Amino acid sequence: VSQSxxxxxxxxxxxxxxxxxxxxxxxxxTTAVAxxxxxxxxxxxxYTSTTSPITDVKTGISAVQKEIGRRPNVGVMGxxxxxxxxxxxxxxxxxxYTQLGFLSSDLVAKAMGLDALLIGSSVYVSTNEGITxxxxxxxxxxxxxxxxxxxxxxxxxxxxxxxxxxNGQNVRVKEWEDKDLDGVKIEGSLYYDTKIVxxxxxxxIVDAVS
Numbered sequence: 001v002s003q004s005x006x007x008x009x010x011x012x013x014x015x016x017x018x019x020x021x022x023x024x025x026x027x028x029x030t031t032a033v034a035x036x037x038x039x040x041x042x043x044x045x046x047y048t049s050t051t052s053p054i055t056d057v058k059t060g061i062s063a064v065q066k067e068i069g070r071r072p073n074v075g076v077m078g079x080x081x082x083x084x085x086x087x088x089x090x091x092x093x094x095x096x097y098t099q100l101g102f103l104s105s106d107l108v109a110k111a112m113g114l115d116a117l118l119i120g121s122s123v124y125v126s127t128n129e130g131i132t133x134x135x136x137x138x139x140x141x142x143x144x145x146x147x148x149x150x151x152x153x154x155x156x157x158x159x160x161x162x163x164x165x166x167n168g169q170n171v172r173v174k175e176w177e178d179k180d181l182d183g184v185k186i187e188g189s190l191y192y193d194t195k196i197v198x199x200x201x202x203x204x205i206v207d208a209v210s
Contacts, residue, residue: 033202060146060203078140160201166191
């Protein structure tokens, strides 16, 4: 692999990680939803024998449906939540007779009354640049979002949020020779904006796990 291709791949990855951080910070906040709940320690999904994630999610589904007249269709969580949720006693009990020995996000989504679960597993370097001992963290944290995502985006159609992209473009990369530096410069750009267009279409469960 050429040095140029290696650098290009690194630039693209950084841009996409930055985009994911922006999306997560936009939707995983109580200001992005009309209704939310913060689970106390005893109700967090780590405690598999005494808590009820399905009931918690269905409470969110009901709250959104009452607000917009449409049933939420998507659940969004980070890897830290999924790691606990897939081993939760209530989830295992609900799906154990459907597909022996294998638990998928599709099965859990159906058990919760949702069409799909989106699981963010990306990590980022959480320490400041220049720190010798680097630390990483999951981008999507420990919250769980119940959301209505309009399957047919339209100007007057209700949806929790949209991502606006310039002319349908993804990452653009330019490369040119810099004679002053006796080398090559590579520049990447990504034009987008993430907007919450209807806070009524979302419900956030804050700190679903410890």
